[in-house]
Amino acid sequence: MTAVLSTHGLIARYGDFQALYGVDIDLAEGEAVALIGANGAGKSTFLRAVMGLLRVAPDMVRLKGQPIGGMATDRMVQMGISIVPEGRRLFTGMSVEDNLRVAVDQAQRMGRKGGWSLARLQALFPILKDKARTPVESLSGGQQQMVAIGRALLCQPSVLLCDEISLGLAPKVIREIYAALPEIRAQGTAVMLVEQDVGLAQSASDRLYCMLEGRVTLSGRSAEVTRDQIGAAYFGGSHAVV
Amino acid sequence: MQWFDALVQGVLLGGMYAQYALGMALMFGVMRIVNVSHGDLVILLSLIGISLASSFGFGPVTVMVALVPLAVILGWLLQKAILNRVVGDDPLPSLIATFGLSLALQNLMLQIWSANSRSLPGGGIESKSIQIGGIYIGLLPVIVLAFAIGLTFALDLMLKRSRFGRALRAAAADVEAASMTGINPRRVYAAATAIAVGILGFAAVFQSLRSTVAPADGGAQLIYAFEAVIIGGMGSVWGAFIGSMVLGISQAIGFRIDPGFGVLAGHLVFLLVLATRPQGLFGKG
Ligand SMILES: Nc1ncnc2c1ncn2[C@@H]1O[C@H](COP(=O)(O)OP(=O)(O)OP(=O)(O)O)[C@@H](O)[C@H]1O
Ligand SMILES: [Mg+2]
Numbered sequence: 001m002t003a004v005l006s007t008h009g010l011i012a013r014y015g016d017f018q019a020l021y022g023v024d025i026d027l028a029e030g031e032a033v034a035l036i037g038a039n040g041a042g043k044s045t046f047l048r049a050v051m052g053l054l055r056v057a058p059d060m061v062r063l064k065g066q067p068i069g070g071m072a073t074d075r076m077v078q079m080g081i082s083i084v085p086e087g088r089r090l091f092t093g094m095s096v097e098d099n100l101r102v103a104v105d106q107a108q109r110m111g112r113k114g115g116w117s118l119a120r121l122q123a124l125f126p127i128l129k130d131k132a133r134t135p136v137e138s139l140s141g142g143q144q145q146m147v148a149i150g151r152a153l154l155c156q157p158s159v160l161l162c163d164e165i166s167l168g169l170a171p172k173v174i175r176e177i178y179a180a181l182p183e184i185r186a187q188g189t190a191v192m193l194v195e196q197d198v199g200l201a202q203s204a205s206d207r208l209y210c211m212l213e214g215r216v217t218l219s220g221r222s223a224e225v226t227r228d229q230i231g232a233a234y235f236g237g238s239h240a241v242v
Numbered sequence: 243m244q245w246f247d248a249l250v251q252g253v254l255l256g257g258m259y260a261q262y263a264l265g266m267a268l269m270f271g272v273m274r275i276v277n278v279s280h281g282d283l284v285i286l287l288s289l290i291g292i293s294l295a296s297s298f299g300f301g302p303v304t305v306m307v308a309l310v311p312l313a314v315i316l317g318w319l320l321q322k323a324i325l326n327r328v329v330g331d332d333p334l335p336s337l338i339a340t341f342g343l344s345l346a347l348q349n350l351m352l353q354i355w356s357a358n359s360r361s362l363p364g365g366g367i368e369s370k371s372i373q374i375g376g377i378y379i380g381l382l383p384v385i386v387l388a389f390a391i392g393l394t395f396a397l398d399l400m401l402k403r404s405r406f407g408r409a410l411r412a413a414a415a416d417v418e419a420a421s422m423t424g425i426n427p428r429r430v431y432a433a434a435t436a437i438a439v440g441i442l443g444f445a446a447v448f449q450s451l452r453s454t455v456a457p458a459d460g461g462a463q464l465i466y467a468f469e470a471v472i473i474g475g476m477g478s479v480w481g482a483f484i485g486s487m488v489l490g491i492s493q494a495i496g497f498r499i500d501p502g503f504g505v506l507a508g509h510l511v512f513l514l515v516l517a518t519r520p521q522g523l524f525g526k527g
Contacts, residue, residue, distance in 0.1 A: 074426045077422065098411070105408055151423060
């Protein structure tokens with residue numbers, strides 16, 4: 001399979017502090033890949049670096065083989081990479097519908113076409129229709145996460161990056177959100193799931209990567225990696241490929 | 243009758259203030275950019291308009307047609323050259339940058355136009371008035387109010403219903419999240435400042451028709467615009483309009499009580515609102 005998104009020796013820094021030390025990760029079309037790792041491993045940094053929110057060299061990030069590293073974030077979206085950011089980052093003071101319409105507007109402006117519409121999204125997450133006129137900040141955490149996912153999908157991505165979408169949510173709500181994954185992937189969208197919950201990450205993905213202190217310490221097929229391997233990769237030990 | 247007359251004159255004066263306040267509502271109220279040179283831009287545009295009128299014999303309508311696009315370009319340049327470099331969560335850099343710009347503009351205007359007061363000849367329109375039931379109402383202030391209402395209506399609609407308006411509100415709420423949704427925040431901000439200063443193009447024509455302008459007058463306009471936005475409530479365009487009315491009426495009534503008390507009465511009402519309802523009349527929370 002050819003990679004739709006790949007990183008090559010990806011390095012990222014916050015000032016003097018180096019957060020990523022040469023990360024190689026790839027995603028194929030329609031594939032779901034999980035990225036796991038302890039707090040501070042560099043998972044969010046990886047996503048931010050891919051999105052152009054941190055300074056990286058062009059060759060370090062490729063979309064369908066084309067070097068795109070370090071381009072402006074809005075250009076990344078235009079080329080088909082969307083993110084559900086850590087902490088959701090919704091537009092407060094705006095209604096649920098307006099939050100979503102911002103993405104519809106921009107997809108239209110950029111001429112991005114795809115299978116997602118407001119109506120289809122509201123069918124996937126009915127609460128987004130019931131609460132359309134509600135200010136987004138008065139929604140529950142799970143509902144807000146649905147808005148954040150919806151906003152990213154309405155950008156019509158070919159690659160969707162999700163940063164800890166289960167964080168702080170009740171198990172029932174997590175199941176509800178993860179149940180949307182097959183429909184998202186059926187669009188041909190490649191999905192990267194950053195997760196703290198290893199079991200969830202493993203069951204929802206085709207392949208997984210584990211990061212530790214800015215490096216990939218484990219990669220392999222999700223169904224094949226063992227608990228012990230993950231344990232070693234999580235807390236230290238040499239890079240294992242399964 | 244005297245008080246009713248003051249009320250009417252106050253509303254008309256509020257129409258003028260609303261034209262200063264709308265751009266401020268957009269920049270300060272929505273984008274949280276403090277533009278200290280707001281009033282100086284009105285004066286600069288007024289003086290350019292007056293010079294256009296005297297050099298080429300332009301009438302007020304022609305001056306407006308020339309001035310508004312010029313103001314739009316000026317606003318776009320202001321954002322591109324200065325403000326986009328300092329935007330962020332911290333309002334202090336934009337305050338310092340535009341404070342410097344304000345001083346530079348005042349000195350530049352003094353060099354070019356000297357300290358004299360000037361005004362734009364209106365071809366008689368500035369002295370026409372209509373009498374309704376014992377009250378004389380100036381035609382020009384009525385036109386100013388009508389423009390203010392039209393501009394407020396258009397700006398409010400644009401902000402709430404248009405693609406650009408949604409993008410601007412999104413960028414104002416979270417610049418980074420906006421870029422993650424495909425918005426180019428710098429471009430959106432440049433367009434918004436272009437619109438804010440563009441509105442000052444209208445204000446400049448009316449200001450210089452209604453009274454005189456001199457290079458050092460910008461401070462008053464800045465304060466009135468600022469007060470109107472705070473009274474009305476941050477982020478609300480109609481709030482800024484109502485805030486302008488409150489300010490205009492307070493000044494007109496204060497003036498009836500004592501001619502020296504007019505401007506002060508406006509400031510006192512502003513302080514009263516700030517003390518009792520700091521989020522403004524239309525502000526949330
Ligand atoms: N803005 C920042 N400035 C400086 N250092 C940062 C910044 N953001 C993150 N870091 C550091 O970079 C490293 C990686 O952080 P990152 O947020 O990518 O981890 P993470 O894997 O997403 O963790 P978590 O699971 O807690 O979200 C950490 O050591 C963190 O302290
Ligand atoms: Mg993180």
